[in-house]
Amino acid sequence: MQQIFLYDTTLRDGTQGEDISFSAEDKLKIARRLDSFGITYIEGGWPGSNPKDMEFFERARAIKFKHAKVAAFGSTRRAKNPVEKDENIRALLDAQTPVVTIFGKTWLLHVKQALQISPEENLALIADSVGYLKKHEKEVIYDAEHFFDGFKQDQEYALKTLKAAAEGGAEILVLCDTNGGTLPWQVGEIVREVKKNISVPLGIHTHNDSDTAVASALTAVREGCIQVQGTINGYGERCGNANLCSIIPDLQLKMGYKCVSDEQLAHLASVSHYVSELANVKHQKNLPFVGESAFAHKGGVHVSAVMKTALTYEHIVPESVGGARRVLISDLSGRSNIIFKAKELGVELNDKSPAVQKIVNEIKEMEHYGYSYEDAEGSFELMVKRHTGEMKHFFDLERFKVSIQKDSLEKEARSEALIKIRVGNETEITAAEGDGPVNALDLALRKALEKFYPELKQIHLTDYKVRVLDTQSATAAKVRVLIETKNGNKSWNTVGVSPDVVEASWKALVDSISYHLLKHRVKSSH
């Protein structure tokens, strides 16, 4: 099977997307994840364009990647600068990456109007920018910006720019459909023409403005491109870049190319979710292969056929990309979902267990109020155990009082929480300060409980999310808080909903702590 090399630009081109931004820390996390997923090239950013990207490259040097090579991205030198004095080229070297990707102009419209230089000067600066980086022993990838538009305007000149980059020593020439306006068969014809004239390996970089970015990338591979550039979830400027989460399974499951191992491919959905989570944008349900709806069946006819033979309404095996079949809620599927889920938690229920209907009813009621148990399996488990009589009671709240004060003399607001709890016949009252009201309440609650339950010292909150439901009610809207807690390697998620963000957090905190105590006490009593 022919290998296709994946070039991920989520961390650079992806951040051009509206609402997409990553901290340097996020970028490092994503890079590690892309590495273990089997991506060959990870484009980290444009050094020199902003301090965040520089920080990424500095810290990335300390990471030992298993497979991936980090690439720094930038433009060819400016026309007025000798290459060794060009700041942008300097920043690319300062990033100290094994790979440097530079883009140059193909389209005479841009050469004349944006750069305002002659066609020959443009060729010269492509060749010597690439050559200079090669002298510094970089693997150089040349991105031919607007290649397809340029080719349509002046085929001969477009090829000359590629030849200039090839003469400079570029390892791969990437044909970019920067404006996303080229249709797949046009991409195919142009790649075929380029192949006749150029012997250096080719890559493809497409955008989704015509809603055909994936098809164009696949077509280019059929015509001989060996590198595909894209982003996770198709994030990117305007309508986004070609979506690697679609391209990889199309190439590997349908077209017989090799991108990653089968085992890595089974992590596709989780990589997709991970990146959307760090980008802090909602994961799009209808994304091909990786979306929550990708293998969801709603129509009754479809569901019953799928139960007989999955192939009837599923184009691939969902598990091959880390997905799973879903049957959307009807009363009956509700019961079987619960039985299936409870089994995962080690609780044996069957269709006749009276608890099942009670759980289905409680879930419907709670979800109607605003709860969601999809990402809160900790809270779901507590609910199941309450209905099966396996839950224990650990403490009661007498009261809490949280206050946030700000005055003209202080720079930041100050938050404090006072709490009184009861465990059996004993009570404890205490207080804490925190970074914001929720943090103060969290600290005060633990302080009060640790006297009774010293094992709470083992656990740490590691994630905290807030989602405003029904945003139209503005500041009076309900909010849903999701908390992730860790004990060593084990983590669990809990949820709380209220019009009051502090109270919603309180509910999720109580579940988080009860979950740990339940697990810990059950274990110790054996």
Added chain:
Amino acid sequence: MQQIFLYDTTLRDGTQGEDISFSAEDKLKIARRLDSFGITYIEGGWPGSNPKDMEFFERARAIKFKHAKVAAFGSTRRAKNPVEKDENIRALLDAQTPVVTIFGKTWLLHVKQALQISPEENLALIADSVGYLKKHEKEVIYDAEHFFDGFKQDQEYALKTLKAAAEGGAEILVLCDTNGGTLPWQVGEIVREVKKNISVPLGIHTHNDSDTAVASALTAVREGCIQVQGTINGYGERCGNANLCSIIPDLQLKMGYKCVSDEQLAHLASVSHYVSELANVKHQKNLPFVGESAFAHKGGVHVSAVMKTALTYEHIVPESVGGARRVLISDLSGRSNIIFKAKELGVELNDKSPAVQKIVNEIKEMEHYGYSYEDAEGSFELMVKRHTGEMKHFFDLERFKVSIQKDSLEKEARSEALIKIRVGNETEITAAEGDGPVNALDLALRKALEKFYPELKQIHLTDYKVRVLDTQSATAAKVRVLIETKNGNKSWNTVGVSPDVVEASWKALVDSISYHLLKHRVKSSH
């Protein structure tokens, strides 16, 4: 120019999408809108499958459509029923539409496993179902379900099913990629093969499971299909149907076919928004052609080029599909983004204005802290006006104190805010209760200020969003709050960031109010 006939199934296949549902009233509204937009066929539903669809057909009969024909959808008769006694066929006639679309099985896998009849019986029921509807003077469209999968398994049989429908008298035979697993060039080859054997006009119906539904539909048109089935915004089961909002401009602006008039095409974006509004789902920003981001530019290099020549980074003229160019503000912005934006706000800046660099610097600093101005143009405008000396000062905070209390006796937490502000030499102290701390603070602040600024009574908070930045710091993480405020038809967005959700909300509230006061006072002083 060759005419392509558009067949919209938003009201039927679109509603199979997760989270998509329409009332009969919604369906009628959408049908009217699709008619004036220039759609030829509007598939209204599956009569007999639910009462809502029957209501739609009844009420649709009273509407005089300018151009569109309403189609009722259903399956061929059941094997055990004579056609004139089949309930489904009966319901199709009862719908009293000029057009009936019926689907039949192509794929032997389905014939054997789902229908459990012989291949010959299947051919017979296709032919007589179509024939019976023709006898009742319907225009009959035949949807060949799973056509491509069936063709791959048994080419000869797949063609026989089409011939059966043709013999029955079907006007158009539609090739359906029901599972969405077929790639565009496979679609192209198969359509070409069908054209050699079948003389009845062909249509195409694709799904987006391989992320290539649009490309497949376009390819089929190139191979001679004259009808395209799809949905507005690509709504539909799993990953959705082929998106007509992409197909129409691709065909018409890039491929030289005629779908609707140019004037109608300029309503594409508004049709897309209208349908998402009635479906009550968020309009996806990155949708090609019609998304809010489709012509949005973020990177400084792009913005400065677009301002010289739009063609450099725009594949079509945004206005041709009812879109508009947007420039986003972020830490990737350069001076040209700021100048462009300021101009939109009525502030003339040029590259030499000293304020420009100060604004760029402040944005970078604030975004590093966690701010984002992309969706907070109100806060951005205030920042610009501070730097150009056009900002006014309306009030100072002396102090606020917000408290949240919960005790064992009360069901819900109670939030109160006390606030003291100063306006000139006067101070005002007041308090309010609210649904949660932010709501309480919002109410108290307005109460205190309305004494000085009665015009604040005109404005209302209409949206409130919270995003936890760096979720890993758990409850001590910074949060970003975005607020939308309305005054009549005009709305503006403001932002605040702090580790304390109440303080972050406070900052966004202060900007929201200052924005209104600034606009109002400037207007009144003229």
